[in-house]
Ligand SMILES: *[C@@H]1O[C@H](CO)[C@@H](O)[C@H](O)[C@H]1NC(C)=O
Ligand SMILES: *[C@@H]1O[C@H](CO)[C@@H](O)[C@H](O)[C@H]1NC(C)=O
């Protein structure tokens with residue numbers, strides 16, 4: 001009965017959506033601003049939103065969700081409030097056990113692949129249809145916080161609980177995933193699990209010979225955690241395109257926009273993809289006093305000039321979405337009285353428009369060549385380390401998410417993700433979108449990382465309703 005009412009409700013709302021929805025959304029946004037202002041004055045929420053009909057049955061158990069976030073944070077190799085959870089470490093193994101246990105408590109059937117991507121499945125009443133997938137990661141770089149990734153895994157399991165409690169019955173099966181190693185900490189490879197799921201042959205090959213800082217091989221480390229396979233052939237992890245009808249990732253924004261604007265939900269329309277470049281210039285060095293200026297070929301000055309050229313080329317794109325950073329600049333020998341004989345730069349550049357970003361890379365290369373010529377230094381290295389394409393969200397999924405926000409009367413805005421996520425790679429095999437929630441000052445990757453339990457609950461509700469819609473579609 002409940003299930004039927006719920007489906008009908010969604011159906012009705014979908015019809016309303018076709019009609020006048022601009023006006024409704026504008027009006028609701030105004031109301032929310034008033035509530036926000038009142039809340040800012042009082043310091044606590046004025047009232048819980050009141051839901052009509054079966055939407056009222058979408059209730060998040062915030063206390064238990066917060067408790068789980070806190071408990072998961074105790075599986076850490078650094079003291080609270082920081083969290084350090086490295087791939088295949090003892091703490092990672094314990095945290096994985098915790099997640100699998102929660103999945104089972106929610107009635108999901110759990111399976112794992114050869115690198116430890118963990119799936120929990122709720123069978124739909126048409127189980128032969130491609131399922132809807134949601135999830136994120138729980139690994140944490142050294143001395144980081146307890147929300148990055150975690151909100152999208154524990155929140156996904158809670159979204160399933162929300163739907164179960166509401167009486168909803170999925171048509172397409174719903175699955176929760178915990179990705180292996182989104183962070184590059186141990187083996188220098190980010191989004192390891194999702195890259196493999198997306199079928200990266202190159203990565204499967206690379207992992208056969210990858211070792212960590214302690215010279216422990218990837219397969220040894222995986223074996224320690226109970227993963228891997230006899231042949232060391234990770235291609236069994238690959239998923240076929242179309243294995244899932246949709247992928248949705250709930251995540252903290254890791255930027256300040258939502259909090260600053262008082263907007264509850266960010267609907268991600270694109271994920272900017274990074275490229276990184278390593279550059280080395282070599283000159284003759286020499287004594288800082290004895291070598292006269294006209295005689296020098298200073299590798300350090302070449303690097304300085306290239307760093308400024310990076311900024312110039314990025315700004316020339318004319319788009320706020322193009323960014324570039326020289327985050328590493330090392331001089332050799334690094335003595336005050338020695339002209340740098342070698343300079344090494346590492347450059348990160350991102351954009352949501354691939355050709356625009358590639359043009360920036362090309363201009364940086366041209367500048368590096370010209371600067372080397374002008375300063376009579378050798379450009380001994382210009383290596384593009386990675387050059388991933390950006391990903392666009394699927395319009396039908398972002399629409400479903402926006403509709404969910406509207407039905408829940410939550411303020412929302414479209415935005416792009418400047419950080420990248422497992423979604424970037426899932427986009428290669430499935431239509432996807434991401435749901436962002438506000439986080440304190442945009443902090444992440446540090447212990448101060450924080451999202452309020454109310455903001456998390458909003459995210460979980462939007463996720464639950466989005467999954468419901470996608471499951472029925
Ligand atoms: C959203 O706001 C409208 C208009 O105020 C109200 O009728 C509706 O019940 C609200 N829905 C929810 C889910 O709060
Ligand atoms: C790393 O381990 C391999 C295989 O055990 C060994 O051959 C190699 O010398 C080691 N390298 C270092 C730097 O210790």
Ligand SMILES: [Zn+2]
Nearest residue numbers: 148149182421
């Ligand atoms: Zn993350």
